[in-house]
Amino acid sequence: MTTYASRIMPTYGRLPVSFSRGAGELLFDGDDRPYIDGVSGIAVTNLGHCHPAVTKAITAQAGALVHTSNLYRIDTQEALAATLTDATGMDNVFFCNSGAEGNETAIKLARQYGAQKGIEHPGIVVLEAAFHGRTMAALSATGNEKLQLGFGPMLEGFYRVARDDIEAISRLAEAHANIVAVLVEPIQGEGGVYPLPVEYLKQLRAICDQHQWLLMFDEVQCGNGRCGSLYAFQRIGVTPDVLVTAKGLGNGVPIGACMARGDAAEVMAPGHHGTTYGGNPLACSAAQAVVDTLIGEQLWDRADPIRAAVLEGFRERLAEPGWVREVRGTGLMIGIELTLPCDGLVQCGLDQGVLLNVTAGRTVRLLPPLVMSDENARxxxxxxxxxxxxxxxxQTQTKGA
Ligand SMILES: Cc1ncc(COP(=O)(O)O)c(C=O)c1O
Incomplete structure (x- = not known):
């Protein structure tokens, strides 16, 4: 078959496989060979591939109306906003098209919140090893110098601290009167699958309350049922002022959302922010089907049992327990840190008929969908x-050769 890979800008290191169809937790390559999907398009297809409710919603909406504009009211957008705010306790939503855009919205909202309080150079606290996306503000908030290399200057106004050091945040509060917000992933994904301790998040909430800072959660990866509740904060029991999500919200149809409550929900006014496609009828119909299915079937209750089955199958077949340094994560964000580098591991997974991902060098990251059977999880x-x-x-053979 002719391939046109060279016509694509080479920003990704791609694997030599492409898929022609998907169903539930399975993807099929061009020869119709099945693979068990332990990646879900990086935490996107939380309901599995081609979920009937989502397919039906997309198909019906495509036949009725795909796009109008945010110049007009959009009924599907309002309905989705109502469902999301009812389900989360947030007050309002801005819809965009991706996780990075959701974080851009949160960063702009925080700066505007500061500006309205008379703060000229508002600062936002972010964490080491954080990942918030690849657009310039989101990249500046991201704690990975490798990703920033060659793209400087980064946006100013971010204060970075270690991920488990609450004292460092208290010290920042004393030193900088311009801080307006803290942005964190409650469960860091790209940084190696690290859940932030509940106690740490509670203390963060208290510091934000004390200083009238906005607590902003990036739930782009950990949200939408993946971690055992609709949004991870609901299981953790710490409520943010701003909640960003994307990925699993559309189950593959691009949509992001930045939700806000209380004072944060009062910040944005006409002209402050916008995007052409954000919250268009097609994307909102898909997301409505996703959220209705998640809530209707309480699908997040499957996260822990599937996790347990995956880890059971893993431990049963692992030849050498010493290869594993630590197992981390929450629900269906599973991180298995190995003691050795994971070079070639993803290809070995493909050979086994399983899709897996590696992040932060040595951590195998598994993000299976909520519809996976226990059998396939094992x-x-x-x-x-x-x-x-x-x-x-x-690796041993190569060393010996
Ligand atoms: C926590 C988190 N935030 C933001 C993003 C960026 O999302 P997107 O790739 O949709 O821009 C990601 C993507 O991996 C993510 O994991």
Missing amino acids: VLGGGVAEAIGAMMAR
Whole structure:
């Protein structure tokens, strides 16, 4: 088959496989070989591929109306906003098209919140190893110098602290009167699958209350049922002022959302922010089907049992327990940190018929969908263990050669 890979700007290191169809937790390549999907398009297809409710909603909406403009009222957008605010306790929503855009919105909202309080150079506290996206403000908030290299100057106004150091944030509060907000992922994803401790998040909430800072949660990856509640903050029991999500919200149809409550919901006014596609009828219909399905079936209750089955299958087939340094994460954000680099592991996974991802160098990241059967979850875990075994064997052979 002719391929046109060279016609694509080479920003991604891609694997030599492409998929022609998907169903639930399975993806099929051009030869119709099935793969168990332990990645879900990086935490996107939380309801599995081609979920019937989402397919039906997209199909019906595509036949009725795809796009109008935010110049006009959009009924599907208002309905989705009502569902999301009812389900989260937030007051209002701005819709955009991706996680990075959701964070751009939150960053602009925080700066505007500061401006309205008379703060000229508002600052936002962010964490080491954070990932908030690739657009310039989101990249500046991201705590990974490798991703920023060559794209400077970064946006100013971010104060970065270690992820588990609450004292560092208290010290910042004393030193800088211009701070207006804290932006964190409650469960860091790209940074290596690290849940922030509940106690830490409670203390963060208290510091924000004390200084009238906005507590902003980036739930782009951990939200939409993945971590055992509709949004992770609901399981954690710490409510943010600003809640950003995307990825799983549309189950593959691009949509992001920045929700706000209380004072944060009063900040934005006409002309402050906008995007052409944000919250268009097609995207909102898909997201409405996603959220209705999640809520209607309380699908997040599957997160912990699927996690347990994946890890059971993994432990049963892992040849050498010493290869694993730590297992981390919450619900269906599973991080398995290995003691050795994961070079070639994803390809070994493909050979086993399982899709897995590696982040932060040595951490195997599994993000299976909420619709995965226990049986396939065990097969996924076992396949990952076999892939690690195969990788270790290859590494040993290469060293010996
Ligand atoms: C926590 C978090 N925030 C933001 C983003 C950026 O989202 P997007 O790629 O949709 O811009 C990601 C993507 O991986 C993410 O994991």
